[in-house]
Amino acid sequence: MEPASAWNSLEMIKLVFSTLTPLAILLLGIWTNIRLRKFEQDREADRREKKQEREEQKCIDKEEKESERQKEERACEERERLYQVKKGKELIQNGRIHIPHIEFTIQCIFFGPQNGMYIAEFILNACNRGCTTQRFPRIMLRVLGIRSGERLSFWEGNEPRLRFPEKILETAVIPKDRDFILVEPGIKHDINFTTIIPHEYRFIIARAEFHYEKYPPQSTEKVFELPLNYC
Numbered sequence: 001m002e003p004a005s006a007w008n009s010l011e012m013i014k015l016v017f018s019t020l021t022p023l024a025i026l027l028l029g030i031w032t033n034i035r036l037r038k039f040e041q042d043r044e045a046d047r048r049e050k051k052q053e054r055e056e057q058k059c060i061d062k063e064e065k066e067s068e069r070q071k072e073e074r075a076c077e078e079r080e081r082l083y084q085v086k087k088g089k090e091l092i093q094n095g096r097i098h099i100p101h102i103e104f105t106i107q108c109i110f111f112g113p114q115n116g117m118y119i120a121e122f123i124l125n126a127c128n129r130g131c132t133t134q135r136f137p138r139i140m141l142r143v144l145g146i147r148s149g150e151r152l153s154f155w156e157g158n159e160p161r162l163r164f165p166e167k168i169l170e171t172a173v174i175p176k177d178r179d180f181i182l183v184e185p186g187i188k189h190d191i192n193f194t195t196i197i198p199h200e201y202r203f204i205i206a207r208a209e210f211h212y213e214k215y216p217p218q219s220t221e222k223v224f225e226l227p228l229n230y231c
Contacts, residue, residue: 101130102183104220106208110197110227117196118226124173124191124208128183137180138211139173141193145201164205169195173208180213201226 104126111119122141128134144164146152155163173193174181183189197204207221 101128102134102210102218103127103129104208104210104218106206106220106222108204108206108222108224110224113199113227116199118199120195120197122193122195122206122208124193125188126181126183126191126210127188128185130185132185134183135180135213136174136183136210137213139181139191140170140209140211141173142170142207142209143168143195143197144205144207145197146203147200148202150202164203166201168197168201168204171195197226199226 104124106125107123109121109123111121124139124141126134126136145166145168146164147166150165153163155161171193173191181189181191203223203225205221205223207219209217209219211217
């Protein structure tokens with residue numbers, strides 16, 4: 001009976017081990033999967049945390065840059081204000097506060113051609129850099145031209161200035177229903193005037209005269225070339 005009993009015990013041990021081995025492998029696999037899943041979750045959480053930190057840092061950097069920009073703008077505005085105050089005091093001390101300090105420019109935009117004519121939009125600009133409001137009861141626009149193919153020559157008696165022999169127009173810019181154009185201090189005012197220019201002209205010179213109420217007029221002029229797309 002002892003050999004049979006020993007054999008049965010050995011078989012029982014083998015049976016137990018054969019049963020436990022797959023179970024142990026299964027449990028080991030489950031444990032490994034749990035650990036891997038936990039590792040992936042921790043890594044994903046760490047990645048999200050770092051991403052959030054980067055986003056927060058970007059927001060902080062952006063806010064700091066915006067704060068610096070606003071600070072610089074305020075500093076520039078303050079410097080400009082102090083400059084204007086100083087300039088105003090100097091003008092008052094020199095008795096020149098009411099004297100005009102205006103910059104004038106003139107531009108022209110061409111449209112067309114159509115039926116042998118170009119639409120010409122003249123833009124007269126007055127930028128009041130002084131301390132008092134200026135009124136212009138009269139603004140004149142004069143346009144002279146040089147035809148295509150015409151020989152270029154000097155203005156006799158005013159050499160070496162170029163001569164523009166053809167008078168195209170001379171007219172008042174301010175509408176008849178208005179008494180004057182008003183330009184406040186620090187304001188850049190555009191006055192638009194639209195007319196037509198025959199296509200035969202290659203170059204024009206436009207001169208704008210701004211007439212004050214109490215001071216001599218000031219003027220600005222500029223040369224323009226008409227487009228070469230006439231058919």
